[in-house]
Amino acid sequence: MSLIHRGLTLSFKVEENHLEQVNELLEAFNRQQPSKESLPDTFFISWLGVPPQVYAEKEKLPARILLMSSYVGSKRKHLQVLVEAIGEELRQVLAFTVGFPKEQITNKSLVRFLAKSSKFNTYYSGFKFISPKEVIPEKNLREWVYGWVEKQLQDPNFGTSTPQEIKDRIENAVEKDPNYNWAMKKPKGLGRSKWAMLSALGLFGLLMVLSLFIALVSIWWNLGSWVLLAWLFPFFIVSIFLLLVLLRKEENIEPPPIQVINDKDYLEIVSREKNKVVNEMTVIAPLKPGKFRRVFLAVSLRLVAMIRYFTYIPTVHTARWLQLDGGKRLVFIATFDNQSEAYAHDFVDSEQRSRNLAVIFSHVMGFPKTTWLIKRGENYRKDYMKGVRSFQFKTRFWYAFNTDLSVENLKNNRAFRLGLHKKMKEHEIRRWLLRL
Amino acid sequence: MAIETIIHGSDLELHDMQGILIRGYGALPEAKYLLLGFEDRKLAKSYLKDMHLLITNGLVKPKDQAMNFALTASGIKTLGINEEDFSTFLREFKEGMTEPHRQFVLGDKGEFSAGNWDWGQPGGEKVDLLLMVFAKDHELMEKILDREKERMERFGVKLLHSLPTALLQDHKEHFGFRDDISQPRIKELAKTYQEGDFPAGEFFLGYRDLYDEYPLSPSVAEQEDSMDLLPISYENKQRKDLGKNGSYLVFRQMQQDVVAFWEYMKTKTISEEEAILLASKMVGRWPDGSPLTLCPDGPNMDLSQENDFNFWKEDKLGLKCPIGAHIRRTNPRDHLVTETNAKDSKEMAGKHRMLRKGRPYGKPLEADIDPLKMMMKADDGEERGLHFICLVTDIRRQFEFVQNSWVNFHKFGGLDQDADPIIGNHYQEGNLKTDEFSVPQFPVRKKYEKLPNFTKVRGGAYFFVPGMRAMKFLSKALE
Numbered sequence: 038m039s040l041i042h043r044g045l046t047l048s049f050k051v052e053e054n055h056l057e058q059v060n061e062l063l064e065a066f067n068r069q070q071p072s073k074e075s076l077p078d079t080f081f082i083s084w085l086g087v088p089p090q091v092y093a094e095k096e097k098l099p100a101r102i103l104l105m106s107s108y109v110g111s112k113r114k115h116l117q118v119l120v121e122a123i124g125e126e127l128r129q130v131l132a133f134t135v136g137f138p139k140e141q142i143t144n145k146s147l148v149r150f151l152a153k154s155s156k157f158n159t160y161y162s163g164f165k166f167i168s169p170k171e172v173i174p175e176k177n178l179r180e181w182v183y184g185w186v187e188k189q190l191q192d193p194n195f196g197t198s199t200p201q202e203i204k205d206r207i208e209n210a211v212e213k214d215p216n217y218n219w220a221m222k223k224p225k226g227l228g229r230s231k232w233a234m235l236s237a238l239g240l241f242g243l244l245m246v247l248s249l250f251i252a253l254v255s256i257w258w259n260l261g262s263w264v265l266l267a268w269l270f271p272f273f274i275v276s277i278f279l280l281l282v283l284l285r286k287e288e289n290i291e292p293p294p295i296q297v298i299n300d301k302d303y304l305e306i307v308s309r310e311k312n313k314v315v316n317e318m319t320v321i322a323p324l325k326p327g328k329f330r331r332v333f334l335a336v337s338l339r340l341v342a343m344i345r346y347f348t349y350i351p352t353v354h355t356a357r358w359l360q361l362d363g364g365k366r367l368v369f370i371a372t373f374d375n376q377s378e379a380y381a382h383d384f385v386d387s388e389q390r391s392r393n394l395a396v397i398f399s400h401v402m403g404f405p406k407t408t409w410l411i412k413r414g415e416n417y418r419k420d421y422m423k424g425v426r427s428f429q430f431k432t433r434f435w436y437a438f439n440t441d442l443s444v445e446n447l448k449n450n451r452a453f454r455l456g457l458h459k460k461m462k463e464h465e466i467r468r469w470l471l472r473l
Numbered sequence: 474m475a476i477e478t479i480i481h482g483s484d485l486e487l488h489d490m491q492g493i494l495i496r497g498y499g500a501l502p503e504a505k506y507l508l509l510g511f512e513d514r515k516l517a518k519s520y521l522k523d524m525h526l527l528i529t530n531g532l533v534k535p536k537d538q539a540m541n542f543a544l545t546a547s548g549i550k551t552l553g554i555n556e557e558d559f560s561t562f563l564r565e566f567k568e569g570m571t572e573p574h575r576q577f578v579l580g581d582k583g584e585f586s587a588g589n590w591d592w593g594q595p596g597g598e599k600v601d602l603l604l605m606v607f608a609k610d611h612e613l614m615e616k617i618l619d620r621e622k623e624r625m626e627r628f629g630v631k632l633l634h635s636l637p638t639a640l641l642q643d644h645k646e647h648f649g650f651r652d653d654i655s656q657p658r659i660k661e662l663a664k665t666y667q668e669g670d671f672p673a674g675e676f677f678l679g680y681r682d683l684y685d686e687y688p689l690s691p692s693v694a695e696q697e698d699s700m701d702l703l704p705i706s707y708e709n710k711q712r713k714d715l716g717k718n719g720s721y722l723v724f725r726q727m728q729q730d731v732v733a734f735w736e737y738m739k740t741k742t743i744s745e746e747e748a749i750l751l752a753s754k755m756v757g758r759w760p761d762g763s764p765l766t767l768c769p770d771g772p773n774m775d776l777s778q779e780n781d782f783n784f785w786k787e788d789k790l791g792l793k794c795p796i797g798a799h800i801r802r803t804n805p806r807d808h809l810v811t812e813t814n815a816k817d818s819k820e821m822a823g824k825h826r827m828l829r830k831g832r833p834y835g836k837p838l839e840a841d842i843d844p845l846k847m848m849m850k851a852d853d854g855e856e857r858g859l860h861f862i863c864l865v866t867d868i869r870r871q872f873e874f875v876q877n878s879w880v881n882f883h884k885f886g887g888l889d890q891d892a893d894p895i896i897g898n899h900y901q902e903g904n905l906k907t908d909e910f911s912v913p914q915f916p917v918r919k920k921y922e923k924l925p926n927f928t929k930v931r932g933g934a935y936f937f938v939p940g941m942r943a944m945k946f947l948s949k950a951l952e
Contacts, residue, residue, distance in 0.1 A: 183917065183920075186916065186917045187917065190916075190917070195916075196916060198916070200915070200916070203916050300560070300564050300567065300568075303564065304564075304568065304572075304574060307574060308573075308574045308577075311577075313883075313905055314884055349813060351809075351811035351812060352811055374882075374884060375877065375878055375882055375884075376578060376877060376878075378578065378869055378873070378874075378877070379874050379877055379878040382824070382870060382874065383821075385684075386820065386821050386824045387817055387820055387821060388820065389817070415686065416686050416687075417684070417686070418684040418686055419686060419689065441904060441905075442884075443884035443887070444811075445810060445811065445884065445886070445887035446884060446887065446889065448887075449887055467915060468790065470915065470916050470917055471790055471913050471918065473917050473918065
């Protein structure tokens with residue numbers, strides 16, 4: 038079983054005059070959330086209607102309905118789960134969209150329809166390889182072991198045991214308890230999922246290395262048509278360089294002014310963040326003018342997707358970026374710990390992070406100007422914050438499997454569980470015990 | 474007035490700043506915070522105009538008395554600023570500390586709820602101005618207060634609350650711990666540069682901040698400033714900068730329950746030494762101020778003012794100073810659990826510092842504030858606490874961020890249900906608990922449960938401290 042976290046993004050065109058009804062419907066669904074049992078593979082669902090936006094002052098980008106979910110496992114199965122759990126809601130909302138069959142359609146046809154509306158997205162998860170069904174058991178396991186150790190401490194000899202002796206006794210106790218002995222086995226599919234996640238990057242790296250190798254070998258030997266492969270690496274480098282030069286030209290185009298959000302709307306948006314631990318935000322903005330920007334962003338998003346195993350954004354549960362409408366619109370959604378007023382700072386407070394994220398965000402209207410993507414101008418931070426808020430939309434329906442555990446909690450619970458199987462040195466055991 | 478001119482700070486327009494921005498008036502032990510309400514625009518402006526010469530600026534170091542002031546959003550409005558100009562103030566300032574979402578962000582619910590406050594509460598008396606009066610002794614303070622009361626009467630200004638202060642011995646606060654050790658150093662005011670000094674723009678408007686940008690500063694349309702009192706705005710050359718040499722001031726009156734604090738320590742431990750150790754673990758320093766990170770086994774007087782230490786290398790796991798300790802939450806230095814290295818942690822933590830200016834109030838439970846004696850004392854019925862005052866240029870990034878993400882967020886640093894043990898709001902609501910404190914130790918962390926609220930907010934508001942020119946503008950222009 039795959040434990041890779043994925044993002045499903047479904048996008049549907051909708052007539053502008055239906056948008057209000059759609060959003061009202063979604064707000065109503067939001068008040069009657071589906072049960073967690075009905076969505077066993079799903080962490081989050083964000084669902085909203087997006088009004089038309091204008092690209093480069095002349096092109097009207099259509100109103101859309103976006104449904105974005107975070108799930109674990111296969112896409113096909115996830116679509117089936119969604120249709121089973123919220124099929125009726127989907128039918129009611131999709132009835133407003135362009136191209137949705139007028140007649141009643143079966144679940145199977147609905148799955149097919151949804152699959153056709155799916156878009157590529159670059160997806161990030163802050164707690165990789167944990168499935169929803171493991172979240173609560175891992176939390177309970179850690180709490181149970183903590184309670185068990187506390188009880189053992191009533192025996193004065195327990196406290197004087199060596200770290201290895203304590204670890205052995207914990208493992209024995211877990212092994213013997215029928216409610217928790219599942220934890221003595223490694224999560225199924227963990228290793229395979231890690232390799233699968235790295236496969237695209239591995240393949241890409243392999244091709245580049247092979248290209249270099251063939252280029253080198255072809256100096257001495259005639260490799261026939263294999264020599265074509267030697268051009269792959271230089272082609273990639275030259276293409277990126279060319280794109281960067283073309284982008285540089287477009288960086289000089291002054292984007293049209295944006296409508297800055299007023300205090301009332303700002304307050305209305307942030308006031309929706311009522312959860313104490315996990316909240317969500319959605320930002321959708323047209324790109325700044327320039328066709329090479331669109332291409333550059335598309336390439337960047339695919340490269341970022343390849344390295345997602347190694348990426349890290351503190352306090353973020355999940356995030357995704359995608360382009361819509363021929364690449365002229367960027368969608369960004371994130372679920373994060375605490376409030377967005379704090380979370381949004383995480384991007385700009387760190388020099389390195391704000392530089393990395395400029396590779397994506399600098400193409401979008403409302404975001405500060407850059408030079409060669411990384412050199413930032415005056416008032417970068419202020420304008421960044423303004424940009425985020427000016428293009429933020431209310432997520433009308435938001436489902437979250439977990440609203441009580443922070444990213445660190447999830448990672449800590451998992452690390453404790455995995456420690457049950459690991460051989461450790463004494464100082465490692467001491468650290469592991471501190472996870473309790 | 475006896476004064477002494479200071480020589481450094483040449484990059485700052487000290488003459489245009491109110492003195493509270495530059496110093497805490499430590500040499501003037503008597504202080505009163507007066508909360509005033511305006512009744513009439515014209516009279517309020519005359520009151521301010523009349524006060525101009527009485528305000529101590531940043532250039533002088535007074536030896537006998539000082540007076541500074543700050544305005545709330547309603548005070549600014551009463552003085553006649555128009556909607557467009559008013560909109561240039563920070564959103565948090567305009568909304569005020571008691572707007573429902575701000576209350577949510579600040580964690581002001583339950584016992585902390587603004588509905589329970591003595592002042593600044595929603596629907597309560599409208600506070601317009603905070604007058605901060607400092608004097609060398611009680612007699613002089615009384616004289617100044619008589620003068621001020623007469624001025625208030627003359628200009629129809631209402632005295633709503635008079636908040637007393639009392640400096641405690643050895644710079645301590647009421648729980649018995651040395652306070653005010655970790656203050657950010659301002660680069661432009663320091664005689665010599667040290668790594669980690671903060672640019673003035675973090676605390677004073679009109680100067681560059683840590684992002685090398687000018688902080689958002691309130692401004693007025695050029696034509697409003699017909700007397701040409703204000704400098705040109707950095708944001709918009711068609712406007713005048715009302716904020717230059719000013720700052721935003723956050724005021725929270727925090728009542729401290731000293732008896733409950735030591736009672737809790739006593740009931741959770743088996744000896745007085747252990748009670749002090751637990752309290753020190755919660756604070757992160759020993760009562761004398763020495764940091765647990767440097768001297769985990771006992772206090773060290775030589776380190777009582779020590780502030781040059783970090784956590785990443787010295788105590789990443791919190792075995793000396795717990796991750797959830799008060800000083801680790803309000804200034805995590807180089808160790809944020811969510812960051813992957815010390816450099817990033819330091820960079821992130823540095824963006825959320827405040828310049829503290831407050832003072833304690835109320836009679837100490839024990840004259841010498843000795844924890845051992847305080848542990849034995851019964852409740853004397855007296856109210857005591859801290860008037861927390863800080864200066865910032867970005868209320869949300871600095872004060873509210875710390876309050877929300879570090880002090881009250883019970884998941885801070887990967888913890889489960891721990892708000893700040895000293896100043897956090899401790900409560901239980903369904904599955905949600907914020908009233909625990911975890912002490913990492915072998916073989917398993919020690920969890921202290923059901924922490925009562927050792928502090929409670931009794932009042933609070935956001936203020937704007939104008940510069941001297943801005944003060945003149947507010948009192949003379951906008952007629």
